[in-house]
Amino acid sequence: MVRKLKYHEQKLLRRLELVSWEAAAGSLAEVKALRRYRMGRREDYVHYKALARAVRTLVRRLRDLGPASAAFRSRCAVTLLEKLYGLGLVSGRQSLAVCESLSAAAFCRRRLPCLLVKLRMAQNLRHAVTFVEQGHVRVGPEVVTDPAVLIPRAVEDFITWVDASRLRQKVLDYNQERDDYDLAA
Structure with missing residues (x-):
């Protein structure tokens, strides 16, 4: 339905880099977050999502440890909560339930x-x-x-x-x- 661009139009568009919709097509929520937090680089948000996912998987692994390793689990949980609280990603140091809902937006807010x-x-x-x-x-x-x-x-x-x-x-x-x-x- 759209006409094919002429050579000089293609050349101009190569210089002008508009929003790369192929790269940003990951999700609409991602584009909204980039706009909401005024992030210039999409890679930052992707990195924050990966970090939040890693923290959530770590919390699930700690939760799934057996009762034989309760001392190790509590020690690791306290260390993780202190680290996340020090970074400002969680509001309290009470339980790991707060860490299970950690998202990339927490990183964006910091x-x-x-x-x-x-x-x-x-x-x-x-x-x-x-x-x-x-x-x-x-x-x-x-x-x-x-x-x-x-x-x-x-x-x-x-x-x-x-x-x-x-x-x-x-x-x-x-x-x-x-x-x-x-x-x-």
Whole structure:
């Protein structure tokens, strides 16, 4: 029903890479998640799905261990829960039932732009991704320009603006906290 593209049209389309629907045809839920979390690379989401699947299979294997290895099972369960809680993927350390429902969305929520929105440093994910890519955000002493960085709970408190950032200056002006030394600079 659609006409065949001419040579020059095919050449232009080769340069312009539109959404690769063959690659994204995995599922509609995947495309929705890519849009919802403003993820630039599909490979990141595929990697998160694989990690979540690995955690769920590990939890099932721990659950299926016999009663003879109860001490080993409890030790491994505590270690796994501590690790997942430290990464911020689960909300509590009570039981492995929480880990059985772990999804790729939990990994997406621990990305830096999502945490910027959660900490009210950005209005929405689109602005947060832009701030990160432009180099306005630092985590600890390091400036982060990759929005795919996963932030653990321990580092979440160290997310701040870069000292030379115009956004930081605007926030300080708005809160009337800008120092006289900063005004001279």
